[in-house]
Amino acid sequence: MNYMHKRQSLKAKCIYRKLQISRYMKCQQLKVYRYIIQSSSPKLKIGSVIPIPEEQVSTNNEKGRTEDLFELIRKLYFPWAISRKSALFVVPYCRELVDNWIRTIFRNNLVKYSLVTLELTGDIEWHDGQHFTLAGSKKCVKQKCTCAFDYWSKPFNTRPWDEILPEGLFRGTAKIIKVEDFV
Numbered sequence: 132m133n134y135m136h137k138r139q140s141l142k143a144k145c146i147y148r149k150l151q152i153s154r155y156m157k158c159q160q161l162k163v164y165r166y167i168i169q170s171s172s173p174k175l176k177i178g179s180v181i182p183i184p185e186e187q188v189s190t191n192n193e194k195g196r197t198e199d200l201f202e203l204i205r206k207l208y209f210p211w212a213i214s215r216k217s218a219l220f221v222v223p224y225c226r227e228l229v230d231n232w233i234r235t236i237f238r239n240n241l242v243k244y245s246l247v248t249l250e251l252t253g254d255i256e257w258h259d260g261q262h263f264t265l266a267g268s269k270k271c272v273k274q275k276c277t278c279a280f281d282y283w284s285k286p287f288n289t290r291p292w293d294e295i296l297p298e299g300l301f302r303g304t305a306k307i308i309k310v311e312d313f314v
Contacts, residue, residue, distance in 0.1 A: 155254075155255075155256050155257075156254075156255055156256075157253070157254055158251050158252065158253065158254070158255050158303075159252045160250050160251075160252060161250070161251045161252075161255065162224040162248060162249070162250060162251075162308075163221040163222060163223060163224050163248075163249050163251055163255075163299060163301075164221065164222045164223070164224060164225075164226075164229050164246055164247065164248060164249070165181070165219070165220065165221050165222065165246075165247045165249055165305075166222065166229060166232065166233065166244050166245070166246055166247070167244060167245045167247060168242065168243070168244050169243040169244055169245055169312065175245060175247060175307055175310045176307065177307050177308060177309065177310065178306065178307065178308075179306070179307050180304055180305060180306050180307070181219060181247075181249065181305040181306075181307060183217070183218070183219050183301070183302055183303070183305065184216075184217055184218075184219070185217060186214075186216045186217045193267060194267060197263065197266050197267050197275060198215060198216065200266070200272070200275055200276065200279055201215055201263065201266070201279045201282060201283075202214060202215060202216055203279075204276060204279040204280055204282075204283060205279075205283055208280065208283065208284075209283040209284070212256060212283055212300075213254065213255075213256050213300040213301070213302055214300075215300060217302070218300035218301055218302060219300075219301045219302070219305055220298055220299070220300065220301075221249060221251070221255070221298070221299040221301050221305075222297065222298060222299070223257075223297050223299070224248070228296075228297060229246060231296060232260075232296055232298075235264060235296060243312070243313070244312075244313055245310055245311065245312050245313070246310075246311045246312075246313060247307055247309070247310050247311075248307070248308050248309035248310075248311075249305045249306065249307060249308065250305075250306045250308050251301055251303060251304070251305050251306075252303050252304045252306075253301060253302050253303010253304060253305075254301070254302050254303055255299045255300065255301045255302075255303075256299065256300045257297055257298070257299050258282055258283070258297070258298055258299075258300065259281075259282065259285065259296060259297065259298075260282075260296035260297065260298040261296045262278045262279070262281045262282035262285070263278070263282055264296065265278050266278035266279060266282075
């Protein structure tokens, strides 16, 4: 293992430990990443603010039904939590964790995306996105409900750090401070 890879891995482990401690937090000028598929977004400008969605409408497909189920579990058992439907999704400021997300979501497909560095001021909650990914592969509603409950309730230390997909649900002001394009 070369020096740079060890250093990146250590940074990811440190971020993972911080997320375990600060799952729900108010933030001011917190740096995070957000990946955006290039074909689906207008040109991003440094200094502009990314709007936080009022509420994202679910579609009539498996992902939409899973989102609806997660929202139902949140409303019933975790009403204080930030809704996935009215949050801006972000990733911790660690390139290694972004790479894990890209590999998980797009598998072996090459996709053009922009990696946007944001400066956040507002409220953020960190969750293990692996629970949502797992729920999408389940056919049984009871198993999907278990995944949803785990998403909202389980701390990060239930799995090894390199198996989690930390995602932040953010409400507040998200200012663009850097944009990088990747294939």
